[in-house]
Ligand code: G3H
Ligand code: 13P
């Protein structure tokens with residue numbers, strides 16, 4: 001059943017984090033729903049602009065509606081990940097999304113406020129909630145690459161001001177993570193000091209952590225043993241998810257890890273069966289492996305057994 005993101009946040013705040021997983025196709029949807037049911041966890045499905053373009057936004061909506069029928073006990077919200085203003089309005093007006101993210105974090109503060117406020121007003125008029133972003137993560141998003149040196153952590157005083165001015169419902173904060181498989185050029189750790197300060201400025205307000213993949217070493221090693229060439233990868237320590245949740249992080253975004261599972265399964269399958277070309281056998285393995293991954297992540301997020 002599709003629920004509002006606000007409902008999920010209300011139940012989770014301060015106790016656990018809801019996993020927000022990106023999907024692009026039916027196989028990812030099947031694995032995600034299976035894993036969520038196995039672990040009895042609520043979750044958020046995220047759709048990026050790139051995912052909407054990959055096949056067609058209507059295809060993804062149909063896949064999600066079908067998955068909700070196949071798994072009637074699943075409790076989840078549907079969220080636009082890293083939207084621009086135009087895409088936010090499209091999702092708000094579609095009637096399908098529970099929440100949208102307006103990402104104007106690359107604009108100056110006042111511009112970010114103005115854009116976020118316009119989107120928030122339009123979304124609230126339709127009962128949809130809004131995630132905004134302040135601060136700048138390093139790494140790669142669809143069409144933007146931020147060098148690690150230009151990334152900047154969220155300023156707690158600015159965060160308080162930003163939320164007051166915009167009326168947004170949750171805030172993506174930069175606390176040391178970055179998108180993709182190559183995080184933490186220095187020490188591998190979240191900036192809990194910054195998070196603590198943001199929480200004291202915004203008590204009870206849901207915070208969002210982007211760039212939260214853990215980039216498991218064994219996954220990368222298996223990919224490389226099967227012909228991959230991924231060097232220097234590093235992710236978030238997944239044992240830091242729950243301590244972050246206790247400090248107000250209510251949504252944890254994970255995309256890269258799912259791509260790694262897909263790549264590992266397919267590289268190993270076709271390495272071991274070089275004469276095969278039917279994609280359904282590895283597709284089946286991927287669904288099971290992704291379900292296992294999701295269930296394990298939900299345990300670490302504390303969202304398992306919260307249905
Ligand atoms: O933050 C970005 C997400 O991982 C989505 O990636 O834009 O390539 O679909 P994408
Ligand atoms: P990862 O690249 O760490 O999976 O982050 C995904 C994300 O933040 C989606 O918005």
Ligand code: ZN
Nearest residue numbers: 179210211253
């Ligand atoms: Zn993100």
